[in-house]
Structure formats: C-alpha cells, structure tokens
Amino acid sequence: MKMLTVNEVAKLSGVSVRALHHYDDIGLLKPASIGRNRYRYYGQDELLRLQQILLHRELDIPLSEIGAILDAPKFDRLETLHKQRDRLAKEAKRYARLVRTIDRTIASLNGDDAMKNAELYKGFSAEKQAGYEKWLIDTYGGDMDKHVEISRKAYAALSAAEKARLQDELQEVETAWAEAMKNGVSADSKALDPLLARHRAWVAVMWDRPCPPEAYAGLADLHLGHPDFVKRYETIAPGFSDFHAASMKAYAKRLAG
Amino acid sequence: MKMLTVNEVAKLSGVSVRALHHYDDIGLLKPASIGRNRYRYYGQDELLRLQQILLHRELDIPLSEIGAILDAPKFDRLETLHKQRDRLAKEAKRYARLVRTIDRTIASLNGDDAMKNAELYKGFSAEKQAGYEKWLIDTYGGDMDKHVEISRKAYAALSAAEKARLQDELQEVETAWAEAMKNGVSADSKALDPLLARHRAWVAVMWDRPCPPEAYAGLADLHLGHPDFVKRYETIAPGFSDFHAASMKAYAKRLAG
DNA sequence: GATAGTCCCTCACGCCGCGTGAGGGTCAAC
DNA sequence: GTTGACCCTCACGCGGCGTGAGGGACTATC
Known part of the structure; x- marks a missing residue:
C-alpha cells in the first residue's frame, strides 16, 4: 500500500x-x-x-x-446538510442584500432613489408619464390610458413579499447581464437569451400585459433616450446602457425573425 | 451638548x-x-x-x-464602494453555488441524479412511458411516438456541459420558487411569472417542442399524480409539490386567458 | 454619611485556523 | 560524505473581539 x-x-x-x-x-x-x-x-x-x-x-x-x-452516522449527515443549506442560503441572501444596499447607496449618491427606480421601469413616474404615454401612443396608437391605469393598480395590489421578489428578480438579471458584458459576451450573442427572456417576462409583469418583440425593442430605444435610464445603467457598469439596449434589440430581432 | x-x-x-x-x-x-x-x-x-x-x-x-x-476623501469612497460591490457580488455567487452543490448532493442522496431528473421531466422513464403516452394521447390524440423519439434523440445530442447547464437552470428555478413559497407569495401571484416563464421554457427544451398552456397545466396534474414527482418536490420543501402544481396551473390560466 | 448597586476603568488571556519562522533531524542521490 | 530537499517540534502572531479579574466612580436610598 x-x-x-x-x-x-x-x-x-x-x-x-x-x-x-x-x-x-x-x-x-x-x-x-x-x-x-x-x-x-x-x-x-x-x-x-x-x-x-x-x-x-x-x-x-x-x-x-x-x-x-x-x-456521526450517515443518516445524521443528511439533516446536517439541510441545515447547512439553509445557513448558506441565508448567507447568500445576506450578501445579495448587501450588494443591493450598496447599489442603492451608489444610486442615491447619484441622486436616484429606489422608488424612482420602480417608477422608472413602470414608466409612470409623475413627471415622465406624459412623455412616456406620448411615446406609447405614437408607437402603438390607440388608447393607452386604460393600460396605464390597469398596470398601476396591478402593481399596487402586489404584496410586499411579491414586490421584493420582483425587485430581486430584476437585480439578479441586471447583475448577470452586466457580468456577461464584463466577460466579453457580445450584445447579440444567443448566450444572453435566457437572461433576456427573464427580463422580458419581468417587463411584462410590470406592465401587466404581454411585451411583444417590437415593444421590447422600442423599450430599448426609450431607455437610450431617457437620461434617467442611462444613468441607472451606467451606475451598474460603465457602458452598460448601450450594451443593455443593443442586446434587447438583438433579442427582439431574433424573436421576430 | x-x-x-x-x-x-x-x-x-x-x-x-x-x-x-x-x-x-x-x-x-x-x-x-x-x-x-x-x-x-x-x-x-x-x-x-x-x-x-x-x-x-x-x-x-x-x-x-x-x-x-x-x-479618505469622499470621491475615493465611491470607488471603494464599487470595489466592495464586486467583491460582495462574488461572495454572493460563491454561496449561491455552494447552495446548488448541496442541493445536488441532497438530491443525489435521494437517488435523484441528473439523468433521472431529465427522464422524469421528459416523462420517458421506462416504467412510466406507457402511462404518460397514454395520457398524452388521450389528451391530444394523434401520433405521439414521433415526438417521443425526437425528444429522446434531441436530449441525447446535448453535450455534457449543456446537460449540466440545464440541470442548473432547473435547480435555480426550483430553489427560487420554493423560496417564494416560504416567503408567503401566493401560488397564483403574478410575481411568479418570470420564474414560471423560465420553467416553461425549460420544459419546452426538455420536450424539444413548444409547451402550450394546456400542456403546461396538464403537466401540473401529471406531477401531482406521480409519487416520484411529489417526493422530489417535497424534498425541496414541505408543501412544495402542491404549491408547484397550483402555480403552474394558475400561470397556464393567465397565459390562456 | 454609610451602604448597595450599577456603572466605569485597565490589564490580560482565550478563541480559530492556520502562516511563518527558528532550530534541528532524516532521506535520497551523487 | 556532502548536498539539498524534505521532515519534525515548538512557539509566536493575526483579527476582532468575549470574558473574566481586580479595583475605582457614580447615584440612590436609608
């Protein structure tokens, strides 16, 4: 031996x-x-x-x-494993929370708070609503007011846990997205598909209605045109606002084609 | 003072x-x-x-x-904050990875390995194939054999890395899903939409064909009826098998409606 | 103004998981 | 027999305090 x-x-x-x-x-x-x-x-x-x-x-x-x-005997180990899993999951969440805290701190240093973010995404911030609706109507024509009202009510009806869950989801997606950019993934890569699918689904939930490819692509332009969005994404990572929009458009094209 | x-x-x-x-x-x-x-x-x-x-x-x-x-002067702090953010994000990822590793370990201790999962989900485990096909045929009528054959070949053609990636994706979705349940999100909440969209997409990949809402709802029932599935979900969290199926059905209804 | 109870102080050792020497034997190869 | 690469056993140090021990200082009540 x-x-x-x-x-x-x-x-x-x-x-x-x-x-x-x-x-x-x-x-x-x-x-x-x-x-x-x-x-x-x-x-x-x-x-x-x-x-x-x-x-x-x-x-x-x-x-x-x-x-x-x-x-210890083996059957005890499974239990231990479960306990460890929970402990680690808590730790993971703690860190994720800290990351969000930092993000918010950074954002607030840039004069940007959490509430504003939610509004930004929903596109219903009081000051911007007019401009946004105009854009929606220009693009899709028709009666957007109804959609706007529905969406606002739907979001308000969510519980705190649900809002938190949605907040987490967006955070997760954006982080992974920026990560991909930093790792040199190109904006039109199919590797981003799962992330973009999640993002689109998220947008659909925020809107409380489906998000067709053209609307998704339009959203990308909207973001580029709004300094608030640009600032938000640049805070996540330099260059991310462009990358973000470019990948959204590429994805929409793949969906449509 | x-x-x-x-x-x-x-x-x-x-x-x-x-x-x-x-x-x-x-x-x-x-x-x-x-x-x-x-x-x-x-x-x-x-x-x-x-x-x-x-x-x-x-x-x-x-x-x-x-x-x-x-x-240090203030403008240095912002930079520090960014660095810390990245460090913490890495830590968070590390913990998340560990949690997944443990989950896999627990799963494999339950005799629930990747291959089996794939089979379970595809519904083509040798013993169950007959019953499942019968259900599919009852429900959709027509010629399922072809689908079955295609699906099996498609999965076999995936590389090991791709299979692992699919396994991880499922793991991630299920974990977040169970987490949401523990946090009191209700099964018919829209907050689960992004997760359910991912899950449905995953199922579609496993099946190698689209998964229409009715089929997705049917899958929920199928799960409830199969002790293997129930056991699998209960291992993740007590009560999760019911929650899982309920949210799938609610989601399918939203998709159809 | 004595007494009790609660605060305050300054040492100083202990914990965990090793890193990093110091000082000295042991091995294999030439 | 010499070299160089290993091996050993102490033993201190780090970070961020916890946890006493031993002794003054404050406040309230008798």
Missing part, C-alpha cells in the same frame, strides 16, 4: 503542510501511521477523509464541527 | 462595550473627550462615525481598512 508524506498529500489536495499538522494536532485527520522518524504517513482512507473535510470547510463549517459531522 | 458613556452608545448602536474599547485602542473610534475619571464620552460626530463603521463592518471589511476608508 502506497503511503504518502505530508508534502505529497499537500500537493494532491491543495492544502498546506501546516494545515495537515494542525488537523493532526486537533485530531481531525490523523495519519494512517507514524514512522520511527516521526514522519506522518497517509493512506487512501485519509485522502478520502481529507476530501470530505475540505468540502465541509468550503461551507465555512468550524473544524470541530466537521469532525463531529464526519464521525 | 449631550455626551454619552460607553454603555449608552453600546445600547444605541448595538455594538458591545468591549468593541468600543477595542475601537478606541486601535484608533478607529476615539471618544470625543475623556473625563478625569478616565471615562470615555462620545458625542454626535462619534455616533455618526460609528454608524459608518458598522455599515462597513457588515461588508466584512477589516477594521484597519475601514479606518483608512473613513479618513
């Missing part, structure tokens, strides 16, 4: 030699055997246990608990 | 007295004045600075850096 020294284990697993010493000290991972020269030797079982340790360490579980978990 | 003692500041801010001592020691937050009795006295300015400190501490910024940030 091949035995491994600390250095070899370290290189295999990516953990430091000192960490192995430490795990030995605290009894988390004992070597399979110790030579008369006091060298630590690890076997296959120890490597497997180490994998488990590292996996749990990734989850920010204290080493003492990891030991307890690994030494 | 009202001066506050450590205890008062502690109660106001939620920080411990010891922490205030510590902040004094490291020079992060010095009291406005110190009495002859060596008591620390804090004023309004210190409270404001403390707020800032706590805000940054929430972001897991080391105290030494917080000091540097707060003592």
Whole structure:
C-alpha cells in the first residue's frame, strides 16, 4: 500500500503542510501511521477523509464541527446538510442584500432613489408619464390610458413579499447581464437569451400585459433616450446602457425573425 | 451638548462595550473627550462615525481598512464602494453555488441524479412511458411516438456541459420558487411569472417542442399524480409539490386567458 | 454619611485556523 | 560524505473581539 508524506498529500489536495499538522494536532485527520522518524504517513482512507473535510470547510463549517459531522452516522449527515443549506442560503441572501444596499447607496449618491427606480421601469413616474404615454401612443396608437391605469393598480395590489421578489428578480438579471458584458459576451450573442427572456417576462409583469418583440425593442430605444435610464445603467457598469439596449434589440430581432 | 458613556452608545448602536474599547485602542473610534475619571464620552460626530463603521463592518471589511476608508476623501469612497460591490457580488455567487452543490448532493442522496431528473421531466422513464403516452394521447390524440423519439434523440445530442447547464437552470428555478413559497407569495401571484416563464421554457427544451398552456397545466396534474414527482418536490420543501402544481396551473390560466 | 448597586476603568488571556519562522533531524542521490 | 530537499517540534502572531479579574466612580436610598 502506497503511503504518502505530508508534502505529497499537500500537493494532491491543495492544502498546506501546516494545515495537515494542525488537523493532526486537533485530531481531525490523523495519519494512517507514524514512522520511527516521526514522519506522518497517509493512506487512501485519509485522502478520502481529507476530501470530505475540505468540502465541509468550503461551507465555512468550524473544524470541530466537521469532525463531529464526519464521525456521526450517515443518516445524521443528511439533516446536517439541510441545515447547512439553509445557513448558506441565508448567507447568500445576506450578501445579495448587501450588494443591493450598496447599489442603492451608489444610486442615491447619484441622486436616484429606489422608488424612482420602480417608477422608472413602470414608466409612470409623475413627471415622465406624459412623455412616456406620448411615446406609447405614437408607437402603438390607440388608447393607452386604460393600460396605464390597469398596470398601476396591478402593481399596487402586489404584496410586499411579491414586490421584493420582483425587485430581486430584476437585480439578479441586471447583475448577470452586466457580468456577461464584463466577460466579453457580445450584445447579440444567443448566450444572453435566457437572461433576456427573464427580463422580458419581468417587463411584462410590470406592465401587466404581454411585451411583444417590437415593444421590447422600442423599450430599448426609450431607455437610450431617457437620461434617467442611462444613468441607472451606467451606475451598474460603465457602458452598460448601450450594451443593455443593443442586446434587447438583438433579442427582439431574433424573436421576430 | 449631550455626551454619552460607553454603555449608552453600546445600547444605541448595538455594538458591545468591549468593541468600543477595542475601537478606541486601535484608533478607529476615539471618544470625543475623556473625563478625569478616565471615562470615555462620545458625542454626535462619534455616533455618526460609528454608524459608518458598522455599515462597513457588515461588508466584512477589516477594521484597519475601514479606518483608512473613513479618513479618505469622499470621491475615493465611491470607488471603494464599487470595489466592495464586486467583491460582495462574488461572495454572493460563491454561496449561491455552494447552495446548488448541496442541493445536488441532497438530491443525489435521494437517488435523484441528473439523468433521472431529465427522464422524469421528459416523462420517458421506462416504467412510466406507457402511462404518460397514454395520457398524452388521450389528451391530444394523434401520433405521439414521433415526438417521443425526437425528444429522446434531441436530449441525447446535448453535450455534457449543456446537460449540466440545464440541470442548473432547473435547480435555480426550483430553489427560487420554493423560496417564494416560504416567503408567503401566493401560488397564483403574478410575481411568479418570470420564474414560471423560465420553467416553461425549460420544459419546452426538455420536450424539444413548444409547451402550450394546456400542456403546461396538464403537466401540473401529471406531477401531482406521480409519487416520484411529489417526493422530489417535497424534498425541496414541505408543501412544495402542491404549491408547484397550483402555480403552474394558475400561470397556464393567465397565459390562456 | 454609610451602604448597595450599577456603572466605569485597565490589564490580560482565550478563541480559530492556520502562516511563518527558528532550530534541528532524516532521506535520497551523487 | 556532502548536498539539498524534505521532515519534525515548538512557539509566536493575526483579527476582532468575549470574558473574566481586580479595583475605582457614580447615584440612590436609608
């Protein structure tokens, strides 16, 4: 049976030699055997246990608990896993919330608050409503007033949890979208389709009516033409307002074609 | 001017007295004045600075850096804020990824692996194929064999990466979906529309053909009738199988209406 | 003005998960 | 037998406090 020294284990697993010493000290991972020269030797079982340790360490579980978990019977582990999942989900949300807080702070430094954002998207900010309706009527003709009224009522009727959910959804989409841009994805790439589908669905919910491709493309132009939108997107990432509009239009074209 | 003692500041801010001592020691937050009795006295300015400190501490910024940030000119802070935002966004993603990993682990412990999921959802698991086809034929009449064959081939043609991506997508949707339920969003809420749109799109990909509203609603019933599905959803969260089906049906109704 | 109770202070050690030496043995290869 | 790469065992340090210990200071009540 091949035995491994600390250095070899370290290189295999990516953990430091000192960490192995430490795990030995605290009894988390004992070597399979110790030579008369006091060298630590690890076997296959120890490597497997180490994998488990590292996996749990990734989850920010204290080493003492990891030991307890690994030494516990298997059916307990599933429960532990569920608990960890919830804890991590909370952490993930906490961070997401912090990101939003920062975003709002940045936005408010730019003289832009959350309420205004919701209104922006709905297109019903008191000051802008006139201009927006004009645009809608110019574009689609007909009686938009009814739509506007319906939409406003529908949004007001949502519960706080639902509004929060929608807010989260938009945040998520925009973040991933800007991320894609930063990663060099081109605006007309099909890789953006899932994101754009989500965005379009989101817009449809805000409008409380379907968002046909032409309307979606029109929305892109609308954004470009409104300094408020441009500012909002540039705050997310420089260059994002153009990218945002370009990808919306490309997507609308794909939908129509 | 009202001066506050450590205890008062502690109660106001939620920080411990010891922490205030510590902040004094490291020079992060010095009291406005110190009495002859060596008591620390804090004023309004210190409270404001403390707020800032706590805000940054929430972001897991080391105290030494917080000091540097707060003592830096304001225009530098915006940049710092942007950097922190990116860092936190990465953390949030890391946690989200971990949650997904755990979800997959839990799922696989339940004997619920990717392949099986795909089969389940496609409704072509060998044992169930007969019953499912019967249902499809009853409902839509006509020649389903062709569809079945096409779908199976299409899925087989996907690369491993694409399959993994689909798996992740489903995982993401289901997690957010269950989350919404836990937060008290009602099954027929429009706030779920973006999620349901994603889900329906996902189903369409699995089927390799569009998923009309009636078929989507039918799928909900199919799920309720199949213990495998029910078990799968109940594993995600108790009560989720019903919520899942109910929201699918409500969504389908909205689509049709 | 004594007493009690609640505040305040200053040390100083402890926790976790190692990093980073110092000081000294051990191994394989030439 | 020498070199160089490993191995070992201490032992201190970091960050952000928690948690006493031991002792003054303030306030209210008798």
